Amino acid sequence: MKRKRLRSHCPINFGLESFADKWSLxxxxxxxFRGKTTYGEFLKSEEGFATNILATRLTHLEEEGILEKRVNPDDARKNQYWLSEKGLDLVPMLFEMILWSSKYxxxxxxxxxxxxxxxxxKDNRKISHKIMERLRKGLPIFPEYLD
Amino acid sequence: MKRKRLRSHCPINFGLESFADKWSLxxxxxxxFRGKTTYGEFLKSEEGFATNILATRLTHLEEEGILEKRVNPDDARKNQYWLSEKGLDLVPMLFEMILWSSKYxxxxxxxxxxxxxxxxxKDNRKISHKIMERLRKGLPIFPEYLD
DNA sequence: TTGATTCACTTGCATATTGCAAGTAAACGG
DNA sequence: CCGTTTACTTGCAATATGCAAGTGAATCAA
Structure with missing residues (x-):
């Protein structure tokens, strides 16, 4: 979780430097939203990660303490990436982003x-907590919301 | 308000492409938060904009419809940048970002x-609307919150 | 009215980052 | 043991960034 000196401790800047490049988020x-956990699954995303970019971003998010890397016990080739509590806490912000994009x-x-x-x-905080609770159990978003 | 083809219409991606590089936000x-409106004022920010980067980002945000450029009627050299409604609507998301950074x-x-x-x-939506109302009148955040 | 200054950029160029293609190495499956 | 899968790494061309210097219009001071 190293970090090359922050430009500032402004909370907006902290967020930008932590996760807000065009790929990390x-x-x-x-x-x-998609229940993905492995390098190979991320690679298939429609936005099209370059392999090296994906690798650097996974490392970065891990260093930031947003992701945690674990080896899949059933197949040691497949590393799994999970959200830490710090990562889970991004949910309410992502949800506000969704509202904004949905509007514009x-x-x-x-x-x-x-x-x-x-x-x-209606209540971002409430639904966020519900979703975070599910994610802690390894489940993605409620499927009934994604119809 | 041109836009080079979006990578996707995922709402997270839309946000990232609209405003989430290391400078725009x-x-x-x-x-x-600082009540700034002009190129020269932005340039003084502690994170240290390069002049060309600031120029490209102002143009970008204008093309995205997040900022509106106006000429200062009292001094035609000083362009003023104001948030559009689309820009104002970023407030709730910025506030969630502040909560997250404040925590971590x-x-x-x-x-x-x-x-x-x-x-x-306590109530992001409520305080956001209050602040947005002030910003529409040309006033920044309530000063009493910034003590 | 004119010369200096302010303001908002633009340009040139060295350095850093990205994106694509190809390669590698460990782990698994037969 | 041998081919395949998975998760990366490397090389290199193209793009973006960061700094310094320059430009041109508007204002100000004399």
Whole structure:
């Protein structure tokens, strides 16, 4: 969890330097919404990770303490990446991002998961905690919200 | 408001491509929290914008419809950048980011604005709307929250 | 009115980061 | 033991960044 000197301790800057490049947050998304855990699964994402970029970002997120790497006991080739509590705590912010995109991107995929978006709008904190609880158990988002 | 083809319409990706490089969101922050409006003011930010980077990011945010550029009627050299409604709508997400950083950065400046952080924790939506209302009038964050 | 200054950029160039293709090494499966 | 899968690493061309210097319009001071 090393870190090359922060530009500042402004909380917005801290967030930017922790996770907000064009790729890192997609990994977090893949874990939360798609239930992905391995390098190979992330690699298949539609945005198209380059192999080296994915590797550096996984390392970065691990160093930041947002991800935790574990070896799959059933197949030692497959490393698994899980969200730490610090990573899980990104859920409420991601949900606000979803609300924003849903409002301003006419083609947003968020417009197809209206149940979840509605829950977030009504009470982000409440639904976030529910989802985080599920993620701790290794389960992704409630499937019934993704219809 | 051009845009080179999005990688996807995933709402997280849409946010990332709209504002989440290491610089753009700092401009938004400067407007909301520091009441800045001009190129010269942004340039003084502690994170240290390079002049060309600042210029490209201002253009980008304008093209995204997050900022609006106006000429200062009192001094035609000084362009002013204001948040559009789309830009203002980033406030709730920025506030969640502040909560997260406040929790995980021991040196976070957010830990010195406990009143605001407390308000966000209690009811992000409510305090966000209040702040957005002020920003529409050209006023930054309530000064009493920044003690 | 004119010359100096301010302001918002733009340009040039060295350095750093990205993206693609190819390669490697350990673990598994037969 | 041998081919395959998985998770990376490496090389290299293309792109983006960061710093210093320059430009041009608007304002100010005399």
């Amino acid at each position: 997609l990994i977090v998304r893949d874990i939360i 991107d006419p083609k947003s995929e968020a417009r197809r998961i209206t149940k979840l978006v509605e829950q977030i709008r | 700092l401009i938004v922050r400067d407007i909301i 950065d021991p040196k976070s400046e957010a830990r010195r604005i406990t009143k605001l952080v407390e308000q966000i924790r």
